[in-house]
Amino acid sequence: MDKKINVFLFFIFVLGFPLAYFLMPKAVKSDNEKRKLATFPRFNSKEYLAGTWTKQVDKYIDDHFPFRTSFISSTDYFHAAKGFNLKNSERVVVLPKKRAKPQGESADSSNNQMDFLDEFEEKYAGSMLIIDGCVYPMGGGSPAMSKYFAEMVNEYARTFKGVRVFSAVAPLSSAFIPVEKYAHYNSQNKRTLLAIKNNLKDGAIFCDVFNELNEHSNTKLYFGTDHHWKPLGAYYGYVAFCKAAGLEAVPMEKMTKKVKYNFLGTMYQHTQDPTVRAHPDTMEYWVPKVQTEAVKFGPYNTDKPSKTKVFYESSSGGNTYSTFLGGDEPLIRIQTGIKNGKKAVVIKNSMGNAFAVFLVNHYQEIWVVDLRYSKQNLTKIIKENNINDIVFAVGMYAAMSKGTIGMMRRLTTQSGVYVPPPAPIEPNPSDETPVLPDSLNAE
Amino acid sequence: MVFSSLTFLYLFLPLSLLFHYSTKNDLFRNIFLTIFSLVFYAWAEPMWIFLMVFTALFDYSTGLYIEKKRGTPWAKVGLIASIVVNIGLLVAYKYGGFIYDNLNYLFPLPFDRPQNSLPVGISFYTFMVISYVVDIYRGEIKAQRNPLNFLMFISLFQHLVAGPIVRYSQISEQVEKRTIDWSRMSDGVTRFCIGLFKKVAIANVAGVLVDKYLDTQLYSLSSYEGWFGIAMFSIQLYFDFSGYSDMAIGLAKLFGFDFHENFRHPYAAISVGDFYRRWHISLGRFFRDYVYIPLGGNRKHQDRNILIVWFLTGFWHGANWNFALWGTYFGVLMVLEKHFKFILDKTPRFLKHGYTLVLIVFSRAIFYFVDFNQLSYFIGNLFYSKHAINPGFLSDITTHVFWFILVIVLCIPWDEIYTQDHPVRNRMEVKYAYIRPFANAFLLVLSTMLLVNATFNPFLYTRF
Numbered sequence: 030m031d032k033k034i035n036v037f038l039f040f041i042f043v044l045g046f047p048l049a050y051f052l053m054p055k056a057v058k059s060d061n062e063k064r065k066l067a068t069f070p071r072f073n074s075k076e077y078l079a080g081t082w083t084k085q086v087d088k089y090i091d092d093h094f095p096f097r098t099s100f101i102s103s104t105d106y107f108h109a110a111k112g113f114n115l116k117n118s119e120r121v122v123v124l125p126k127k128r129a130k131p132q133g134e135s136a137d138s139s140n141n142q143m144d145f146l147d148e149f150e151e152k153y154a155g156s157m158l159i160i161d162g163c164v165y166p167m168g169g170g171s172p173a174m175s176k177y178f179a180e181m182v183n184e185y186a187r188t189f190k191g192v193r194v195f196s197a198v199a200p201l202s203s204a205f206i207p208v209e210k211y212a213h214y215n216s217q218n219k220r221t222l223l224a225i226k227n228n229l230k231d232g233a234i235f236c237d238v239f240n241e242l243n244e245h246s247n248t249k250l251y252f253g254t255d256h257h258w259k260p261l262g263a264y265y266g267y268v269a270f271c272k273a274a275g276l277e278a279v280p281m282e283k284m285t286k287k288v289k290y291n292f293l294g295t296m297y298q299h300t301q302d303p304t305v306r307a308h309p310d311t312m313e314y315w316v317p318k319v320q321t322e323a324v325k326f327g328p329y330n331t332d333k334p335s336k337t338k339v340f341y342e343s344s345s346g347g348n349t350y351s352t353f354l355g356g357d358e359p360l361i362r363i364q365t366g367i368k369n370g371k372k373a374v375v376i377k378n379s380m381g382n383a384f385a386v387f388l389v390n391h392y393q394e395i396w397v398v399d400l401r402y403s404k405q406n407l408t409k410i411i412k413e414n415n416i417n418d419i420v421f422a423v424g425m426y427a428a429m430s431k432g433t434i435g436m437m438r439r440l441t442t443q444s445g446v447y448v449p450p451p452a453p454i455e456p457n458p459s460d461e462t463p464v465l466p467d468s469l470n471a472e
Numbered sequence: 473m474v475f476s477s478l479t480f481l482y483l484f485l486p487l488s489l490l491f492h493y494s495t496k497n498d499l500f501r502n503i504f505l506t507i508f509s510l511v512f513y514a515w516a517e518p519m520w521i522f523l524m525v526f527t528a529l530f531d532y533s534t535g536l537y538i539e540k541k542r543g544t545p546w547a548k549v550g551l552i553a554s555i556v557v558n559i560g561l562l563v564a565y566k567y568g569g570f571i572y573d574n575l576n577y578l579f580p581l582p583f584d585r586p587q588n589s590l591p592v593g594i595s596f597y598t599f600m601v602i603s604y605v606v607d608i609y610r611g612e613i614k615a616q617r618n619p620l621n622f623l624m625f626i627s628l629f630q631h632l633v634a635g636p637i638v639r640y641s642q643i644s645e646q647v648e649k650r651t652i653d654w655s656r657m658s659d660g661v662t663r664f665c666i667g668l669f670k671k672v673a674i675a676n677v678a679g680v681l682v683d684k685y686l687d688t689q690l691y692s693l694s695s696y697e698g699w700f701g702i703a704m705f706s707i708q709l710y711f712d713f714s715g716y717s718d719m720a721i722g723l724a725k726l727f728g729f730d731f732h733e734n735f736r737h738p739y740a741a742i743s744v745g746d747f748y749r750r751w752h753i754s755l756g757r758f759f760r761d762y763v764y765i766p767l768g769g770n771r772k773h774q775d776r777n778i779l780i781v782w783f784l785t786g787f788w789h790g791a792n793w794n795f796a797l798w799g800t801y802f803g804v805l806m807v808l809e810k811h812f813k814f815i816l817d818k819t820p821r822f823l824k825h826g827y828t829l830v831l832i833v834f835s836r837a838i839f840y841f842v843d844f845n846q847l848s849y850f851i852g853n854l855f856y857s858k859h860a861i862n863p864g865f866l867s868d869i870t871t872h873v874f875w876f877i878l879v880i881v882l883c884i885p886w887d888e889i890y891t892q893d894h895p896v897r898n899r900m901e902v903k904y905a906y907i908r909p910f911a912n913a914f915l916l917v918l919s920t921m922l923l924v925n926a927t928f929n930p931f932l933y934t935r936f
Contacts, residue, residue, distance in 0.1 A: 031905040036658050039665070043489070090478050092927065094482075112871040119863050119867055120867040121864030122684075
């Protein structure tokens with residue numbers, strides 16, 4: 030009898046999951062993974078013979094397996110059951126260097142955007158340190174690479190005479206690991222950022238973000254579950270900028286304090302570590318008491334604005350950091366109630382989002398340019414709008430990569446004209462929605 | 473397609489089972505099984521299916537020819553033709569690039585390196601067809617008359633990708649007619665679920681540690697971590713391969729076939745020779761019956777024969793010199809064990825076990841590192857490293873400690889300790905029989921959960 034039960038039970042599961050697939054509603058995207066789920070590929074004999082069609086079917090089945098989200102979150106129990114964590118546990122996890130590209134990714138590869146993203150994500154791959162549920166990258170940048178970033182900033186200073194150019198590069202969270210034996214990452218971050226300072230010339234101004242953060246390193250300045258700094262860290266970055274720019278930073282008490290809870294960010298999503306999951310971040314942030322109006326533009330135009338906001342109060346869960354500017358948009362223009370005629374351009378990656386929102390305290394108009402997604406000609410924007418200050422507000426990885434430095438350099442010369450990508454080598458008929466920059470609305 | 477994929481488990485397997493059990497007609501069952509096996513093979517390698525079908529039809533014809541000409545010189549001609557064609561295809565597709573690289577190193581060749589990918593399963597099905605024609609030549613089996621049956625035998629998805637190397641003599645009757653009963657099906661379910669668990673919950677977990685210690689942190693490893701990494705690779709290799717064999721054997725039972733065992737708790741071995749009587753048994757027996765014994769076996773030039781067999785065994789595992797070195801390493805150990813058997817015989821069992829484990833685990837380094845510079849660096853580090861222990865090593869131990877215990881428990885040869893007629897085993901099997909279905913269901917769902925989790929593919933940036 031038990032043999033029949035054994036076989037029946039097996040058949041129930043093996044047949045039951047496919048049946049559940051047909052009965053359950055289908056998701057089209059995964060918020061946790063920040064990506065679109067695969068669509069079922071149309072049959073194509075050429076792709077079939079090349080073996081790519083079947084891979085797409087595999088991907089579709091993987092992405093739409095019944096109870097997928099529940100299964101994924103339940104895996105924590107398995108990992109927890111494998112052993113136990115020591116108190117003050119330290120773990121090194123190795124993130125895969127290359128993940129499978131999501132469907133649709135090849136559609137806009139002509140501008141190397143996704144290739145670049147992969148390159149950027151690789152910076153986060155490799156060894157990550159987990160201490161008491163907080164994830165830190167293992168490294169502190171490279172002083173040797175700093176000069177390339179500084180040279181690019183110097184070019185801006187030379188090109189835009191009369192415009193102040195600031196370098197406000199944020200250190201990595203590894204600079205502030207609260208364990209003595211990792212103090213060398215602190216000095217490595219410091220050396221890297223000082224090397225930028227030492228290579229700046231032609232009037233480019235250095236903002237000592239590291240020092241400002243370091244003075245407050247007894248508080249948590251970076252998220253433990255995400256790769257960004259906390260708004261508090263961004264605030265000290267803003268203070269460092271104000272000191273360099275001769276501005277008076279607005280005290281936190283004069284802004285409206287808000288809180289969001291249970292933030293499990295990118296580092297949790299990538300490590301899937303139970304101890305990280307057990308320590309979700311709380312995000313305290315400060316909203317300047319300044320009237321603002323913001324519009325965003327697509328990557329290739331400055332004449333078709335659509336409304337956006339400086340603070341997206343509804344962002345939550347894995348997208349909590351998108352509270353600032355709604356995430357990464359190619360180009361945003363913020364107009365404020367500060368009628369002093371001062372205008373700034375912030376060239377940033379996602380680290381700059383939490384930073385840029387503080388500048389509404391000081392400028393009448395702020396153009397926030399995402400170095401990765403904006404294809405507009407920045408020279409034109411700077412000249413036509415009589416910009417006073419340019420601020421490079423980026424995380425250290427962006428300042429350490431020749432790819433990202435090249436992107437920041439190209440901002441001033443690119444045409445802002447959309448160039449359709451050449452036909453992909455292996456066309457994918459199921460990619461109905463090209464992955465364009467303006468769809469990338471959060472980091 | 474691989475067994476440990478959601479596509480296989482929840483699309484291919486249910487469909488193939490439904491078709492198989494929808495009829496009791498053996499001809500229809502064989503047709504369904506052949507079609508499903510070809511679809512299974514073509515899932516990964518649509519183009520290489522022609523090569524496999526060619527091999528099957530060629531050896532089907534050669535088998536008939538050899539049988540017809542048995543006793544005449546033409547039978548030998550047919551046998552040699554078959555071996556030359558089969559080995560020729562294997563060499564061309566598996567070793568073509570390797571041969572090119574070596575020749576080109578000695579003197580530049582005027583043509584480009586062959587760019588073909590390795591046809592999936594060619595190492596396995598080539599040996600299957602060779603054993604088939606040799607056994608016919610020797611008069612040990614009768615040639616299969618029905619080409620469909622022979623194609624099904626060669627292409628059976630249960631063994632096609634990673635063995636075991638099934639001999640025709642083992643399942644010749646079941647190719648024609650299979651009886652399916654609850655007992656066999658139940659055993660198949662149990663075996664499949666255990667194999668899936670071994671692959672997904674043991675081998676894949678070990679694989680993460682292997683990547684970390686033998687790849688990412690390779691150049692900053694302390695000696696302790698080096699041994700740990702290579703021990704994890706030993707675990708990964710065993711549970712991956714034996715898990716796959718378990719799944720193959722279990723699936724075969726679900727479709728009415730009985731495959732022979734391919735692993736018998738190899739890490740319980742007390743000598744290197746014993747280890748390889750327990751590890752990938754179907755491959756060892758192939759080399760024994762079709763290379764070692766024809767070379768003279770233990771009757772003449774035994775040392776030479778052992779070295780040749782192990783050199784070839786090494787190369788069978790991969791087209792690179794490190795595999796040849798790995799094979800030779802075992803050949804030398806086998807020869808030494810033969811000559812110093814009197815010492816081993818007097819050695820306490822636990823010492824023999826320890827000696828075997830150390831040599832086996834060490835051999836994994838040769839197997840793992842294709843690059844000789846990395847290999848020599850790593851082996852040097854195993855015995856002396858200037859690097860301190862990396863942060864997180866202790867945590868990797870503690871966070872896997874129960875998993876290590878499970879691995880050890882699964883390596884113990886319980887069925888040798890508690891044999892079929894052991895009263896404790898009999899009592900337990902009767903008393904706790906009702907647990908098995910639920911335990912299997914648990915393993916299946918747990919493995920599914922881990923497979924689904926492996927599809928989790930997060931990005932730093934939204935890509936909606």
